[in-house]
Amino acid sequence: MIRINDIIDKITGYFPEADLDIIDRAYIYSARVHDGQVRLSGEPYLSHPLEVAGILADMKLDVISVASGLLHDVIEDTHATPEEINAMFGDEITHIVSGVTKLSALPFSSSSQARQAESIRKMILAMADDIRVILIKLADRLHNMRTLKFHSEKKRRKIAQETIDIYAPIAARLGIYWIKEELEDTSFMYLQPEEFSKIVSHVNQDKKEGEKYIETVKSFIKKKMDEHNLKCEVLGRYKYFYSIYKKMASQNLEFEEVYDIIAFRIILDTIPQCYEALGLIHSLWKPVAKKFKDYIGVPKLNMYQSLHTTVIGPFGERIELQMRTHEMDKVAKSGIAAHWSYKEGRRFDEKMNKTFPWIQDLVEHQEDFGDPDEFLENVRIDLFSDEVYVFTPRGEIKSLPRGATPVDFAYLIHTEVGNQCTGAKVNGRIVPLQYELKTGDTVEIFTSKKGHPSKDWLNFVKTVKARSRIRQWIKIQEKERSISLGREMCEKAFRKYRLNFNTLLKSEEMDKAVENFGFKNIYDLIASVGYGKITPLQIIRKITPKPEEEKEHESLFNKIVGRVRKKRPSTGVVVKGVDDILIKFGKCCQPVPGDPITGYITRGYGVTVHRKRCVNALKMSPERQIDVEWNVDIKETYPVKIRVRSYDRVGMLADITSNISKNGANIVSANTETRGSKIVDSYFTIAVENTEHLKRVLSAIRKIKHIQEVKRIDA
Ligand code: MN
Numbered sequence: 092m093i094r095i096n097d098i099i100d101k102i103t104g105y106f107p108e109a110d111l112d113i114i115d116r117a118y119i120y121s122a123r124v125h126d127g128q129v130r131l132s133g134e135p136y137l138s139h140p141l142e143v144a145g146i147l148a149d150m151k152l153d154v155i156s157v158a159s160g161l162l163h164d165v166i167e168d169t170h171a172t173p174e175e176i177n178a179m180f181g182d183e184i185t186h187i188v189s190g191v192t193k194l195s196a197l198p199f200s201s202s203s204q205a206r207q208a209e210s211i212r213k214m215i216l217a218m219a220d221d222i223r224v225i226l227i228k229l230a231d232r233l234h235n236m237r238t239l240k241f242h243s244e245k246k247r248r249k250i251a252q253e254t255i256d257i258y259a260p261i262a263a264r265l266g267i268y269w270i271k272e273e274l275e276d277t278s279f280m281y282l283q284p285e286e287f288s289k290i291v292s293h294v295n296q297d298k299k300e301g302e303k304y305i306e307t308v309k310s311f312i313k314k315k316m317d318e319h320n321l322k323c324e325v326l327g328r329y330k331y332f333y334s335i336y337k338k339m340a341s342q343n344l345e346f347e348e349v350y351d352i353i354a355f356r357i358i359l360d361t362i363p364q365c366y367e368a369l370g371l372i373h374s375l376w377k378p379v380a381k382k383f384k385d386y387i388g389v390p391k392l393n394m395y396q397s398l399h400t401t402v403i404g405p406f407g408e409r410i411e412l413q414m415r416t417h418e419m420d421k422v423a424k425s426g427i428a429a430h431w432s433y434k435e436g437r438r439f440d441e442k443m444n445k446t447f448p449w450i451q452d453l454v455e456h457q458e459d460f461g462d463p464d465e466f467l468e469n470v471r472i473d474l475f476s477d478e479v480y481v482f483t484p485r486g487e488i489k490s491l492p493r494g495a496t497p498v499d500f501a502y503l504i505h506t507e508v509g510n511q512c513t514g515a516k517v518n519g520r521i522v523p524l525q526y527e528l529k530t531g532d533t534v535e536i537f538t539s540k541k542g543h544p545s546k547d548w549l550n551f552v553k554t555v556k557a558r559s560r561i562r563q564w565i566k567i568q569e570k571e572r573s574i575s576l577g578r579e580m581c582e583k584a585f586r587k588y589r590l591n592f593n594t595l596l597k598s599e600e601m602d603k604a605v606e607n608f609g610f611k612n613i614y615d616l617i618a619s620v621g622y623g624k625i626t627p628l629q630i631i632r633k634i635t636p637k638p639e640e641e642k643e644h645e646s647l648f649n650k651i652v653g654r655v656r657k658k659r660p661s662t663g664v665v666v667k668g669v670d671d672i673l674i675k676f677g678k679c680c681q682p683v684p685g686d687p688i689t690g691y692i693t694r695g696y697g698v699t700v701h702r703k704r705c706v707n708a709l710k711m712s713p714e715r716q717i718d719v720e721w722n723v724d725i726k727e728t729y730p731v732k733i734r735v736r737s738y739d740r741v742g743m744l745a746d747i748t749s750n751i752s753k754n755g756a757n758i759v760s761a762n763t764e765t766r767g768s769k770i771v772d773s774y775f776t777i778a779v780e781n782t783e784h785l786k787r788v789l790s791a792i793r794k795i796k797h798i799q800e801v802k803r804i805d806a
Contacts (some may be wrong), residue, residue, distance in 0.1 A: 192225035533534035573621030584627030623697035673697025680705035685782025690719035
């Protein structure tokens with residue numbers, strides 16, 4: 092078991108001036124809170140954070156990383172709190188340890204893992220806003236894999252599968268190939284024990300032959316390099332087991348048929364020497380076409396640099412070779428981590444930390460970026476990722492745009508879930524529907540058969556799907572309402588003319604009428620009646636050219652409904668969601684801009700606008716109600732009736748009328764009634780622009796001598 096002194100030796104080995112105080116304190120604290128805890132192996136729990144810290148020191152990371160490694164399990168597994176860690180070790184360590192704890196708490200379910208592996212990897216990378224969180228998580232996983240044998244068979248398989256699906260690819264993206272290889276080999280051993288031991292025994296049987304072969308090839312290379320005075324180090328080694336297995340499986344080969352299970356590496360001092368060595372190798376053995384890769388000229392995004400080539404060797408076999416400098420070899424061993432190390436005695440660099448999200452696309456897309464600007468742009472997009480990753484209650488991962496809400500999530504699951512959504516829980520707590528989802532949240536949606544979308548949702552949803560589904564629902568609702576209203580209106584109107592609307596519905600005449608009005612089908616026609624754009628009478632005229640009762644009907648109608656402002660292009664009222672509709676005002680309550688108003692769809696004559704408090708409006712059926720509002724851009728005057736109660740004196744009427752005119756209002760009509768002795772009620776209908784205007788007129792009248800009361804009244 093590694094001891095704290097070994098770790099301190101490692102750190103001072105690569106960074107002699109390191110401030111070791113924080114390492115000491117982290118060690119003492121970790122030992123105290125983990126005291127009494129035992130691992131499945133029977134070792135004290137402390138051995139685990141020590142090993143993890145040791146791996147981080149092997150990667151030559153800064154003291155903050157190593158200290159965080161010592162503390163990485165204290166929040167999850169002991170009574171320690173983030174507040175306590177913060178007080179003792181500061182913001183940076185608290186942030187990293189909390190980040191590792193959050194990753195551990197993600198509710199990944201093993202059944203869906205392989206399918207969702209890419210989403211999970213992205214999610215892990217998106218959640219770690221400090222690269223060191225990922226490095227610690229990898230070190231943690233590496234040590235857990237080394238001690239996996241103490242778990243049950245079932246648990247071993249689950250953890251091994253997760254490691255090969257999630258963590259090994261992350262290590263590869265970071266360019267830390269030795270961690271990737273060890274994680275894959277260990278997982279392979281637990282997941283396919285038979286295949287694994289077959290390959291191990293093949294390699295062992297092959298060892299004697301193999302070692303002879305390695306020496307032969309090495310001596311050929313050495314000789315050639317010496318002839319040209321190239322100082323170099325030549326290494327030959329077996330590829331790791333899992334890569335041999337993958338090669339056998341993918342190309343359907345037997346072990347004996349896999350020739351290039353041994354790879355060679357030539358390490359030189361300078362870059363020109365690497366190219367020179369490549370030329371010499373190609374003159375020695377015939378290169379395999381298209382197998383040459385120049386990662387020195389075009390480094391991988393994770394900083395990896397080498398020349399790769401494959402040649403036909405001395406026995407007609409394929410040989411894979413890599414040429415690189417010592418410096419490149421160091422980077423290849425620790426990957427991106429090399430850039431956070433103390434190799435030049437520099438402290439952990441903030442700027443470097445900001446460049447880390449390139450890891451997200453490192454390996455896969457590296458060939459796609461030729462241009463450095465384009466590359467930087469892609470790094471930026473990854474850094475400020477526009478996506479959040481959340482879980483369903485069953486542990487499936489869904490990705491949504493940043494700022495998305497539970498409503499967006501509900502529509503993503505299914506349109507019906509969205510349409511019937513009534514509430515949401517995030518991480519077990521009820522949240523408002525406009526809650527902004529965060530990566531790692533588990534989201535649960537409540538639905539009800541009676542639930543339905545609200546127009547307000549359009550103010551906060553972020554996905555196109557949610558937006559279009561909500562709009563669609565509203566449209567269908569409005570159309571359904573218009574159709575049922577239109578049908579009712581038609582039935583009644585047709586009855587008046589002794590016609591049966593429902594019988595005529597499927598008649599040729601009706602088809603013609605539909606075509607004539609320019610509609611696709613009868614429902615669109617009926618809906619437009621409901622909207623008030625077409626009157627049932629217009630339809631009747633199309634079907635029966637001369638209906639007899641027409642005139643009588645119209646006059647009767649006008650008596651009931653009131654003044655129709657047909658001629659005017661705009662009435663100053665907007666019906667929400669409907670353009671081009673006939674508007675008229677209730678005679679009963681005479682709405683004026685500024686009054687709260689409501690609209691009622693009237694039979695065949697568009698929408699009648701009433702004041703909200705109007706008794707007639709209150710009596711009308713709510714399903715005919717439609718939202719309307721004043722259009723403030725329209726300058727127009729509106730009639731309103733007022734009553735002025737005053738003493739009956741000479742000149743009173745003249746005083747009142749002149750005050751009305753002085754305030755810019757026209758008098759439309761006037762009359763007076765005497766009430767008892769000396770009291771007179773004068774009634775005026777005046778034209779005003781809005782309620783403000785009316786108020787001004789009324790208060791001007793109130794100032795006249797001997798006025799008792801002035802008020803607006805219903806017509
Ligand atoms: Mn751990």
